[in-house]
Amino acid sequence: MKFFASRFKSAWSKRLLILGGLILVYGWALRGLKLDLEMLNQSVPYTIDFISRLLPPDWSVIDVAVNALVETIQMSLWGTTIGALLSIPIALLSAHNLTPSWVRWIANLVQNAVRSVPSIVLGLFFVSATGLGAPAGTLALGIYTIGYLAKLYQEAIESVDPSSIESLRVSGASWLQIAQYGIFPQVLPLGLGYTLYMFEYNIRSASVLGVVGAGGIGFELVNYIRGFEYNKATTMMLVLLVVVIMIDGVSNQLRRRLETL
Amino acid sequence: MKTNRVMQIQPLTSLAIACSNLHSPFLATLKRPALNGVNCAIRAGEFVTLVGLNGAGKSTLLRSLVGLVPIQKGTIHINGVAVSFKSLRQRQEVSILFQGGGLVPQLTALENVLCGSLGQRSTWQTLTGFRRSDRLHALQLLQELGLDAQIYQKTSHLSGGQRQRVAIARILMQSPKILLVDEPITGLDVLAATQVMDVFSQLHRQGITIVSVLHDLTIAANYAQRAIVLNAGRVVYDGICENLPAHLSVGRS
Numbered sequence: 001m002k003f004f005a006s007r008f009k010s011a012w013s014k015r016l017l018i019l020g021g022l023i024l025v026y027g028w029a030l031r032g033l034k035l036d037l038e039m040l041n042q043s044v045p046y047t048i049d050f051i052s053r054l055l056p057p058d059w060s061v062i063d064v065a066v067n068a069l070v071e072t073i074q075m076s077l078w079g080t081t082i083g084a085l086l087s088i089p090i091a092l093l094s095a096h097n098l099t100p101s102w103v104r105w106i107a108n109l110v111q112n113a114v115r116s117v118p119s120i121v122l123g124l125f126f127v128s129a130t131g132l133g134a135p136a137g138t139l140a141l142g143i144y145t146i147g148y149l150a151k152l153y154q155e156a157i158e159s160v161d162p163s164s165i166e167s168l169r170v171s172g173a174s175w176l177q178i179a180q181y182g183i184f185p186q187v188l189p190l191g192l193g194y195t196l197y198m199f200e201y202n203i204r205s206a207s208v209l210g211v212v213g214a215g216g217i218g219f220e221l222v223n224y225i226r227g228f229e230y231n232k233a234t235t236m237m238l239v240l241l242v243v244v245i246m247i248d249g250v251s252n253q254l255r256r257r258l259e260t261l
Numbered sequence: 262m263k264t265n266r267v268m269q270i271q272p273l274t275s276l277a278i279a280c281s282n283l284h285s286p287f288l289a290t291l292k293r294p295a296l297n298g299v300n301c302a303i304r305a306g307e308f309v310t311l312v313g314l315n316g317a318g319k320s321t322l323l324r325s326l327v328g329l330v331p332i333q334k335g336t337i338h339i340n341g342v343a344v345s346f347k348s349l350r351q352r353q354e355v356s357i358l359f360q361g362g363g364l365v366p367q368l369t370a371l372e373n374v375l376c377g378s379l380g381q382r383s384t385w386q387t388l389t390g391f392r393r394s395d396r397l398h399a400l401q402l403l404q405e406l407g408l409d410a411q412i413y414q415k416t417s418h419l420s421g422g423q424r425q426r427v428a429i430a431r432i433l434m435q436s437p438k439i440l441l442v443d444e445p446i447t448g449l450d451v452l453a454a455t456q457v458m459d460v461f462s463q464l465h466r467q468g469i470t471i472v473s474v475l476h477d478l479t480i481a482a483n484y485a486q487r488a489i490v491l492n493a494g495r496v497v498y499d500g501i502c503e504n505l506p507a508h509l510s511v512g513r514s
């Protein structure tokens with residue numbers, strides 16, 4: 001009886017300790033934000049003012065919006081494709097069921113290095129390399145995509161049924177033959193699904209890249225906001241919203257089809 | 262022991278497989294090696310079943326014969342030639358059929374069977390597909406195994422018994438002399454199990470040595486000529502398939 005009581009007690013003191021730790025961490029983070037309740041209250045009119053200036057949308061720039069959006073989609077298409085192609089070898093080299101640990105270590109380092117560079121920084125880098133416009137944005141998206149797709153591809157490769165790989169290995173198949181006939185068909189449906197998701201995601205990140213002048217709808221959006229033409233900026237955002245919803249719907253359908261492959 | 266008697270009577274060269282004092286690496290979870298001094302001899306053309314409770318070392322023994330388990334101590338002779346852990350992997354005359362078949366579910370039955378020929382072709386030769394002679398061979402094997410209607414179906418859509426027969430066809434692409442089989446009928450209904458076992462029986466009549474792990478002792482007794490009972494990494498019975506349940510429970514106590 002005593003034994004159970006002490007077990008019970010220690011479990012509770014452990015939970016209290018974790019709770020206390022969590023409160024401390026959140027409190028510490030809140031202090032860092034320098035949040036002021038007074039300021040929050042005063043901010044309400046400013047917020048309402050900002051939103052009211054966004055409305056109503058100015059539909060006169062719809063052609064600009066559509067053109068910029070088409071450019072965004074083109075950037076995303078090429079950026080995602082470049083990134084996906086570059087991700088394949090990196091993913092193969094970082095999968096634990098294929099590659100010796102020292103190679104994996106290097107490939108993972110590359111992945112983490114790419115992932116830790118913000119897309120804005122990539123945008124600035126390529127703008128300085130190739131000048132303002134869509135080419136810079138496309139290249140930035142390509143590199144940005146590696147950080148995510150390489151990881152997702154790697155996980156798809158690692159979830160392959162090990163006995164199917166072992167069967168091929170035992171029959172004397174080479175590394176490339178195993179990759180081509182054993183791994184590729186199993187990874188393809190999942191990998192294509194991830195790539196579609198990334199394409200969709202890149203349309204959104206392409207709009208952020210516009211801020212640093214790397215082309216696309218974000219470029220126009222930021223220009224209108226800087227010129228205090230909020231109603232025109234609203235049009236840009238609404239057009240983007242419609243396209244994101246449409247692409248989400250289409251890619252959901254496509255992904256569902258892929259799952260039945 | 263009976264094992265040793267077989268070894269003494271038969272000169273080493275007429276044996277398909279001979280294991281003596283086989284030890285695999287120590288396993289902390291079992292507090293012993295999975296194979297703890299296995300002695301066994303299998304003549305060319307025999308149909309032998311390996312039986313034993315879970316964890317007895319049946320699968321490990323099969324895997325050690327194709328070089329998937331490093332050998333700590335002891336020797337393996339295949340067709341009279343002493344082989345090492347490394348050289349086992351290159352041997353084409355021994356093939357193993359894993360539990361569940363190990364097929365690629367997204368490929369068709371035909372493509373899976375063709376994968377069996379990868380070892381005999383170079384990476385360059387198979388980069389753009391398979392040669393015509395291989396395709397014809399694969400089609401013929403699938404037809405012989407009664408899978409005419411399933412040739413172009415993805416193996417994920419096939420039944421368990423059909424999948425197992427596709428896996429057998431894939432193995433046969435390598436024309437093995439010795440076939441190691443791990444639990445080929447686990448999870449199959451009676452009809453599918455009989456179909457699969459009949460295939461092995463037919464291969465045996467064609468002269469292929471078959472060593473199969475089986476859990477169904479009745480089926481084991483029906484098909485195999487001899488049973489080797491393993492317990493805790495050792496051979497505890499080696500002889501005709503009579504009274505197998507008793508031999509298994511002896512191992513348990």
